[in-house]
Amino acid sequence: MIIIADGGSTKTNWCLLDDAGKKVYFNTEGYNPYFVNSEYIVNSLKKGLPKDLSYDQIVEVNYYGAGVHNDEKANIVIEALQQVFVNSQVFVGHDLLAAARALLGDQAGFAAILGTGTNTCIYNGEDVAYNIDSAAYILGDEGSGCYIGKKLLTDYIRGYMPENVREIFWETYKLTPDDVMDAVYTKPLANRFCASFSKFVYDVSVDISYSRGIVQNAFDDFFRNLVSHYPDYQNYSFNCIGSVGYNFRNVLEDTANQYGMKVGRIVRSPIDDLVQYHINRSAK
Template sequence: MSSKHILIADSGSTKTDWAIVNTEAGNYQSVQSAGINPFYQTAGEIIPVLQSQVIPAIDDDILEIHFYGAGCADEKSGMPVTDALKHCFPSANVVEVASDMLGAARGLCGHEPGLACILGTGANNAFFDGNRITHSIGSLGFWLGDEGSGSYLGKTLVVHYLQNELPEDLHDSFVKQYPGLDRLTVLDHAYKKPYPNRYFASYSRFIAENRTHEFIQTLLGNAFGLFVKKYILKHSNAAQYPVHFTGSIAYYYQDILRSVLESNGLRSGRILKSPLEGLIGYHRADLKA
């Protein structure tokens, strides 16, 4: 097989992980850029990200691109990303822009059936039959859903703080770490400034630093329990297949997450920080087929 370089991306609202894959040598180079989400960005805003953060790492023509991202639910919604990629990589013969959910499913399940879930800045889920997504309990995004995600956890924590519901020791730690934070500042970030999901997700750092606190343990368990109830258990065949997860929240709190799954009679599968490694294998296999 002649040398072929393909570009694979797994993008969320906060960051994008890229793999520049040399299919002949069997190796790849990893690159990270800012998050790309066409729900918030135009092609004109995406192009500078590619030019400054991705292209400098590439020294070969890219012949094939597979971009999986938040906000790329269908061809129309993903068009800003498609246009930006075609502009920056004119040598690419194939430019596939698909949902982060399909990327998670392919990366987690490979060609086997299972439930694939995302718990990062946002949250999502789908049943994958080994070939395609056949059923999903649609995510309602940051304001109306995303239970269990980093943005949901951060939002929940901040609400507890503003409503004086944190235990005294946790409240004092929060004030020390975020001095001067008040209701008006939070509301300004929530309703006036861009990327409120990223803003609230940033508070998940405090949760990580205090994860052994009983209040935080309960907050995490409740959030994951909501995700299971609202999304996973609504799949009629949930108990028959492994439930896989990807995303930083699922990865770093996998002990609590696995416990919640078990208590609901579910079988936990792979829990990966990123589906990129699985996606590299998935597309290599397709090229050899």
């Protein structure tokens, strides 16, 4: 039996593939090694994985995760997985590689992630060939759920949010500006906190022009500061994984077209296509 996992900063999607080819899907929280350590991951997995999972019968774990930018960060995740799946060969790769393999298979092209965070790359059909660093949620991550949430929260704190939207925001969350500041600057996982408010932007319908403006500006920043800096980027189709890209795909498609890119695939989650990639690779 093997496991394939796609881990974002907020949620990890898992698929157990047994020897007969049966697929069993389940979820846990996300494990970005910039924000959590091996001990945290192990404890969370022991609580979050299915109780009837036969850990000792799993021979291979292919984990793709956010924040796995170098060996130091990858080893945090590898150490945790090896403690849980003791008989498994463990591979840990970046979630950007998962996105590219899910979206493009063994074909070269452009791939992006627009979820809690942001990432982009040129893929050569096997690995990430060129990547412009997103600079993470404090310095960058344009277009992400966190970026959209930060803009909403900034407008709320500064009093820029339209009054009808502000009333619904208060009714929904009961957060004062001081509460927001406290959550962002003194509590852990501020990126998840900020990203959670992208759902409010998607759901609130009392001022569509305001909500769309936030998303449009975020995606324009994403294309201007990241996508358009790839050499010959207009020669590629735009392919994207992630809940933010999927939920706001109409705005995303419009923005891609404005920057001269044809739109390819926009998918909420890579897990199904990623599992198929590994099935196809095993068959070769």
